[in-house]
Structure formats: C-alpha cells, structure tokens
Amino acid sequence: MGVRQWGLAALAASGTLGLSAQASPEVTRSTVEYAVPAVTLVRDDGKRVSLPQEMDDGRPVVLNFVFTSCSSICPLMSQVFGEFRRKLGGDAGPVHLMSISTDPEQDTPTRLNAYAHQFGAGSDWQHYTGTLQASLTAQRAFDVYRGDKMSHAPVTLMRAAPGKPWRRIDGFVTPDELLDEYRQLLAGK
Amino acid sequence: MTATPPRRLLRELVGLVALLGFVGNAAASNDSTAAGGAAIYRTGVLSSGQPLQAEREGGIQVAGTAAACINCHRRSGLGMKEGRRTIPPIAGSYLFHPRAGTEDDLDLPFVEGMKGDRDPYTDLTLQRAIRSGIGADGKPLSYLMPRYTLDDAAMSELVAYLKTLSPGAVPGVTDTLLHFATIITPDADPLKRQGMLEVLEKFFADKNRYTRAISPRLRSSHRLMFQVNRRWQLHVWQLTGPADTWQAQLRAKLAAQPVFAVLSGLGGRTWEPVHRFCEEQSLPCLFPNLDLPVVAEADFDSLYLSQGVLLEARLMSGELQALRESTPLHRVVQVYRVGDVGAAAAEALAASQAGDGITVVKRGLSAGRNLATAFRDVAPGDVLVLWLRADDVARLGAPPAGVSQVLISGQMAGLEQAPLPAAWRAVTAMTYPFDLPDKRRVRVDFPLGWFRIRQIPVVAQQVQVDTWLVCGIVSDTLNRMVDTFVRDYLVERVEETLEHRAVTGYYPRLALAPGQRFASKGGYVVRFAGPSGAHVVADSDWIVP
Numbered sequence: 001m002g003v004r005q006w007g008l009a010a011l012a013a014s015g016t017l018g019l020s021a022q023a024s025p026e027v028t029r030s031t032v033e034y035a036v037p038a039v040t041l042v043r044d045d046g047k048r049v050s051l052p053q054e055m056d057d058g059r060p061v062v063l064n065f066v067f068t069s070c071s072s073i074c075p076l077m078s079q080v081f082g083e084f085r086r087k088l089g090g091d092a093g094p095v096h097l098m099s100i101s102t103d104p105e106q107d108t109p110t111r112l113n114a115y116a117h118q119f120g121a122g123s124d125w126q127h128y129t130g131t132l133q134a135s136l137t138a139q140r141a142f143d144v145y146r147g148d149k150m151s152h153a154p155v156t157l158m159r160a161a162p163g164k165p166w167r168r169i170d171g172f173v174t175p176d177e178l179l180d181e182y183r184q185l186l187a188g189k
Numbered sequence: 190m191t192a193t194p195p196r197r198l199l200r201e202l203v204g205l206v207a208l209l210g211f212v213g214n215a216a217a218s219n220d221s222t223a224a225g226g227a228a229i230y231r232t233g234v235l236s237s238g239q240p241l242q243a244e245r246e247g248g249i250q251v252a253g254t255a256a257a258c259i260n261c262h263r264r265s266g267l268g269m270k271e272g273r274r275t276i277p278p279i280a281g282s283y284l285f286h287p288r289a290g291t292e293d294d295l296d297l298p299f300v301e302g303m304k305g306d307r308d309p310y311t312d313l314t315l316q317r318a319i320r321s322g323i324g325a326d327g328k329p330l331s332y333l334m335p336r337y338t339l340d341d342a343a344m345s346e347l348v349a350y351l352k353t354l355s356p357g358a359v360p361g362v363t364d365t366l367l368h369f370a371t372i373i374t375p376d377a378d379p380l381k382r383q384g385m386l387e388v389l390e391k392f393f394a395d396k397n398r399y400t401r402a403i404s405p406r407l408r409s410s411h412r413l414m415f416q417v418n419r420r421w422q423l424h425v426w427q428l429t430g431p432a433d434t435w436q437a438q439l440r441a442k443l444a445a446q447p448v449f450a451v452l453s454g455l456g457g458r459t460w461e462p463v464h465r466f467c468e469e470q471s472l473p474c475l476f477p478n479l480d481l482p483v484v485a486e487a488d489f490d491s492l493y494l495s496q497g498v499l500l501e502a503r504l505m506s507g508e509l510q511a512l513r514e515s516t517p518l519h520r521v522v523q524v525y526r527v528g529d530v531g532a533a534a535a536e537a538l539a540a541s542q543a544g545d546g547i548t549v550v551k552r553g554l555s556a557g558r559n560l561a562t563a564f565r566d567v568a569p570g571d572v573l574v575l576w577l578r579a580d581d582v583a584r585l586g587a588p589p590a591g592v593s594q595v596l597i598s599g600q601m602a603g604l605e606q607a608p609l610p611a612a613w614r615a616v617t618a619m620t621y622p623f624d625l626p627d628k629r630r631v632r633v634d635f636p637l638g639w640f641r642i643r644q645i646p647v648v649a650q651q652v653q654v655d656t657w658l659v660c661g662i663v664s665d666t667l668n669r670m671v672d673t674f675v676r677d678y679l680v681e682r683v684e685e686t687l688e689h690r691a692v693t694g695y696y697p698r699l700a701l702a703p704g705q706r707f708a709s710k711g712g713y714v715v716r717f718a719g720p721s722g723a724h725v726v727a728d729s730d731w732i733v734p
Contacts, residue, residue: 075255147689172332177247
C-alpha cells in the first residue's frame, strides 16, 4: 500500500516537474453546435428561469462558467468579462453576458449577486445558480465539466443569435481579444 | 472584504510570524519585516496601508485582496492545482534550492508543481519575477501571475516573508509519530463521547497495526523521501469547568504535548473557545461532532461537516416562507431548553423572519420546567417550532388544540429515531440536515460493518459514522500529502480534494473550497410516514437554503 502510494507520488512529481509556470497558454478556437438543455436555473436576483429562455431572448450571448470561491482563474475570467463589457460600450447593441456557477450549493443568489457586484455586472451580465444537477447538466451540455469544480479550465462561449452555432474559445483571452472575437462573430466571419 | 486597520493587522501578523516558528536569522527586526510581507501576501495591504497594485495580461489591473499572493499560492505558500494548471510553491526553500543535477537530487518535501530542473532564484531574480513576470530561467511566467508594483521596501518585506514559509520541523510530527488531539467539552453527551472515542481508538489501532516498528526510509529514483510508517497517536483533551477557562486549558495541553492537528471531537452548547484556540494556534481542527459549529468563514483552521442547527434554522425559514404563500401565518412560537443549542438556532430563525410582519416568540425553558407551560397559549394558526432533545420529545404529551403546523429539529431530536408521539406526527415536519435513510444506506452500511467487525457498539450512530468518515478523510489526505507535513497545507489539501470522495457517510456529497468551511450545505424537510416507526418521507428534493 505505502509503496504503491509512494510510487504514485513519484510519478506525479515527474509529471509536473518542469511543466508549471509556462508562458502564454495555448488558446484554441472552434465552432460547435450545442443543444441548450431545458434546465431551470436561479438567477442572481433570486428568480427561477429557464436556461433556453434566458439564452434565446434575441440578444447575442457570451457565456462562461465560474464559482465564487475560486481564487485564481475565475476572478480573472470575470475581470475579462467586465473589461470586455466596458470596452464594448453602449453602441455595440444589446448583448447578454451569462456566468453559470459550477458550485451552485455554495453560490446562493445572494453570494452570486455580491460577486457580480464586485465585477461591476449589470442587467446585461447575469449570474446563475440552481441545483447541483441543473448546473452539471449545463456544464456537460457545453462540454466544460472536468470532474469537479476545481478542475475547470478557462472556456468562453459566444453565439450571435438563437439557432446559430457557438464559437468556443478554450484558454485565456484578454478583453481586447475577446472583443475582436465578438465583433467577428457578429459580422458573421 | 473590509481591510483591517493596518496597525492592528501588523500587530496580529507579527504574532503570526512568531507562531510560524520562523527560524534561521530571525532577529526581532526581521520579524517585523516579515510581518509586513505577511500582510502583503495574505491581504494585499502594504505597510503604508495602501492596497497592493498589480497588472495582469491584457492590461487588467488588480489591487488589494484580489491581488494578494495567497489567492493562488495559498496560505502555506505551497501552491495548488487548479484545472490542468499547477500553481507552483513559492515558499522560500522551493524558490532558492540549488538546481538539482538531475530531478533525482531534489531534496524537498513533495509538492505538486515543484521544480528541480531550474536555476535557483536569487533575491534579484525573484524581484524580477514579482515585478515583471520573468522566471528564474528568463522565460515568462504563467498568465495567471500578475506583475506587481512594489517599491524596494515592500519587496524586501515580501521576500523576507516568503523565506519564513519554508516547511521545517512541525510540532506534533516526529520521524516515527504523528500526534493528533481530539477535544471534548465537559457538557458533551456522554453516550456520544463513548461512541466517538471507540471509533477513534479503533481507527488509530487499525492504522498502526500495519505499521512496522521502525520505518525504513524509502527513496524513489527521484529521492523523494516518503516515510510511510509513522504511527498515529491520539491524545484525548477532555476539557473541564466553565467555557471561559477552556482556551487556557487547551494552551497548556498543547504546550505539554504538541499535536499536528485536532481530529474530530465533541462539543455541547458552545464550541467557540475551541474554535478560537485553533485559530490562535494555526492548528487544523478537522470536523468535530457538533450541533452548533462556529460560523466564521473568514477563519481558516476549523473545518466543519455542516452548520448543524443553524442549517436547520435556514431550512425552517424556507419552510415558513412556503407556508406563508398558502396560508395566513400569525405567529411562530419556538420552544427550546435554556443552555442548549436550540437557543442559538431559535435566534437565527427569528432573525431570518425579521421584517416579514410575523411575530416570532422564543420560549426558553429552564431544565426541569414542564414543556406544557410553553404551549399554553398556542392557538390555531400558530406555527410551533421545537428545538428539543429526544428525552423532551418523548414527553411532549398531546399537541396544543388546533395546531396544524409544527417544525422540529431532526438533528436535536434524533432524526428518524426521534420518539415523537403519534398525535404529533401528522402535523410535524422535521428538518433533516443529512441524506435520507434509504439514499445513504449503502454509504453507511460500510462503516457499520467496520464497527461490527471491530465490536464497536453503535450507541450514537450518526456521530460514530461521522467520526469514522473524518478519520478516513484525514488519513487519505495525509497519504496524498506524502511527507509534506505542514498544518496549513493539510487544511488546503482537504479543501481541494474533499469533493472527490465517494464515501461520504450520512451526507450526499461533501465539498469545500478556499473560504468554504462547511462541507455539506443542505438537507431535507421530512415527515413521519406513520404513527409509529422510523420511516420518514421527504417533502421535496435536497434543499440548499
């Protein structure tokens, strides 16, 4: 038993030595069709809503998955959303930024609301929680579930209109890069 | 999060650095330098009181607590694994160790993300890494690492602090022994005490049975040293006398016998002094058996399985809300015994109803006082809330005439075994902060079998199963930590890995994260299926109030 664990530890060590602290991560972009699952979520204002209805109100959607106790990747992703929104300004037409919690049992609407406030979210950027099952269903539908909330990776999804495919960005993008992606998406490029 | 006034913070942090047992060239002036660094590291506040400033990739600005090193590198400085990205350790010994000729020569306790195959940082290259995001090897660091604006004085404070973080000798850990304490308050239930101690003693005995008397030092090809054969030793810290003397008793016990962590434990009406002691000593206090834990999520060292009766108060609050939507609700009458945990739960429930136009009456009965006195004026339309133990529940008599809504704490009354008289069952809903009996059966059968084989009498099933569960959590976490015995790291590893457990006993799921201190977050509202027996039926799915 002990020897086996020791072996695993050594294996883990050899696997990570030299891998950490690498420079700019790889960013991959893809165009994917996702079926939006018919789950009920709870918005940060406490209202129970249908995910398809929230996504299909006509506005372009920009979507990510975060949780409020996450201390490294999520605050950065939320900051990128905040900056993206600010840079987009009011002239770009309506847009709906959506952030779905991957830790819904901890992220009550009250906590989500406080988190949203911290990053300057408004009526065009809403956060969603719900039952654990509903969150998992949404995560699986958009292929972001990686076994548990700690194992998430930065993923941003955007869609120009209901019925259109999703643009998926795996990896970290800056607010400017996200803005470019978004403009290209709306321009139908 | 509000910033603590700098002076108070500095004072606290000086104490903290002293507690960390900071060795080496630790003159008094270095203590205060490192304390300044600790404030930067932990709270993102500079000695001047100004927030720490940094810039991330893409020109994103971060400041203050959001920029604090602790967010990613954790309190231990040993980093973490988030997603596929490993955040490396930045405790001094991991930054400054000489380049290993090969990875095999790395002679540090194992931590994910440690790097042997690079030049050691110097004070200068470390400053460059912090200010410009360039690693010791001259390559850019991860996009997650902000570029910090720090003047030379603040920089030297931070670097001095990083040097103090290095794992060294830890109290309660020897080459052959790992010392644990379990803490029992004098007002703890004697039956639960007996049940818990039997489980702990058998778990420790089992753990040690497979341990050889002398641990051979194993070496891998990487020369990672993993001493698999430390024996576990349990110290039972039985407190006596009034609660305001417990902290002093605990300090004396810790001084006499240093321990690595506090494991399980049993409380009565308050746990506050124990919680404070563990915070003060930076001593992990892992999952004591409590009906009323301490809710202080900004604290670090104490982890709890759930919020107990406070969780039930929130479940009841939701139930009252639902009731209000269907029937007019005049008054809520809460009944509890003075000196028991029901008082705090009743307080929490009353607070949650404030401003809703409902009269909430709290009736604390002193010991021996007849329960009927609390029900005398209860009228139809009133909701009765019972924060009572099983012995009181058995003596409830007949419910007050016309009362159609009663809520009872399952945790206090004994869950489905609560001796609730038949006449009450039809009108009573019970808050149930665990998984339902049918759903948890398989998960609970395993520890029950374990108890049977070891001839442990089941005298307080839920407490005993929780105790067994907690022993397993700590044991598994320590196995994964290999030989990196750092108290903060133990808490961090439990936070990060608890969610992976399939064996969760009475709970459908356990999960923590940085800043989360309660592993199970919901419960059910159930009703007895019949006038007798222990069959309960849930009103709805699992509720996270």
